[in-house]
Amino acid sequence: MNSAEDKITNWFARQSKLDNRKFPIGIGDDMAMIGLGSDKSILVTTDMLLEGVHFDLSKATLEQVGYKAMAVSLSDCAAMATKPIGAVAAVALPKRFGQKELKQIHNGINIAAEKYNCPLIGGDITSWKTDAGFAINITMFSSQGNCRPVKRSGAQVEDVICVTGFLGGSDLGKHLEFTPRVFEALEITSMVRVNSMMDLSDGLSSDLPRICTQSKVGALIEEDRLPVSAQAMSKNDPLGAVLNDGEDFELLFTLSKEDSEKLFENWEGDLIITPIGEITSTGIVEMKTACGLIVTLKQKGYDHLGSGNGV
Ligand SMILES: [Mg+2]
Known part of the structure; x- marks a missing residue:
């Protein structure tokens, strides 16, 4: 994987x-x-x-x-x-x-x-x-910041998985002028306890498994919930762009159900935060497709070493 x-x-x-x-x-x-x-x-x-x-x-x-x-x-x-x-x-x-x-x-x-x-x-x-x-x-x-640095390894089974902003299509220009979510991360962690977090640099399909591997958990995300950017919508394969385009530089984080409810009730920032699924105990990263099938998510994001180089 x-x-x-x-x-x-x-x-x-x-x-x-x-x-x-x-x-x-x-x-x-x-x-x-x-x-x-x-x-x-x-x-x-x-x-x-x-x-x-x-x-x-x-x-x-x-x-x-x-x-x-x-x-x-x-x-x-x-x-x-x-x-x-x-x-x-x-x-x-x-x-x-x-x-x-x-x-x-x-x-x-x-x-x-x-x-x-x-x-x-x-x-x-x-x-x-x-x-x-x-x-x-x-x-x-x-x-x-407001708490101990949030690591990738703290995700708990039944945590809600959230992302900020809209994903995909950064290669159509956004990657040059994106907004790092420094202030939002500090704001979120002043409101609730975040169990695990990283920034989306290589694409959701590559980055979510990193949280899962380090936390020794699995994940189930839902296709219908993914926040698709306007740039991704303009591509031939919007879902592929959301899952696999690198350089979104949005936050990917997990927190308990109670904390996610508190966050969504009280969040007043301009930045959209979307719950996209749940941390599971399966050890694998899966996606519920728009027609209800559960499929294993293939890691197709950006790999700086490419494939087949024997590492
Ligand atoms: Mg990073």
Whole structure:
């Protein structure tokens, strides 16, 4: 069931024998957590974006790429309901890039930095000797929000599974200008106890099994309840887009029935939150189709290592 990326990530996790007091959260979640003694801690995430994979410079401006680089890491802060502190950026520039291009990238970074109170605090600039692809990496730090950081591994049987926003079709432009759900994650966790959470980066069909694997549970979602984006509706296969398109950067979380009722009664945010199913004890991820059939959900989201590479 697991993607090649999940397999190697699990292998890495098995190789690193981390001291749980120093590193309460290690490999395999949206951020790692470093304990600093006397109940203090800091969290860290890193994300690299590659030209030709995460952006296309014939369709995106450098400002948009700078914004997106920050936004994907901010989305990881949201995934654990933590507060962003600051970020460092590293870039590998094609030979043709100079000061003008760096300032454009910096502008995009700063738009996100100001909105989320997460300044750029350092970085590194390197250049290729050729016009090789542009790459940008952001490493971001955050601190605990209204509760302990919400891990992927806390889902409980009978939890309600929820997603924010509308899913699918991010490749039609949304992936460049999405809103990381930092404020909403902090708001939700100030209202109710969230048992597990992550951000949807690789598509629901790949990301929901990650919560299930780490929590040692299964899930049953309902096709009829999935919030389909306008972009997904415009595609040939809207359901496939909702399940498998990566880069929605919405929140996927689970909470008890009582807490979900409390959340839906009291939620006043503009962002739509949709219950899409329930955590089960089956150990597999299933979907009830529009005509009532229960089918196993195939993991068809984005796999950064592709398939068949023997990992
Ligand atoms: Mg993530």
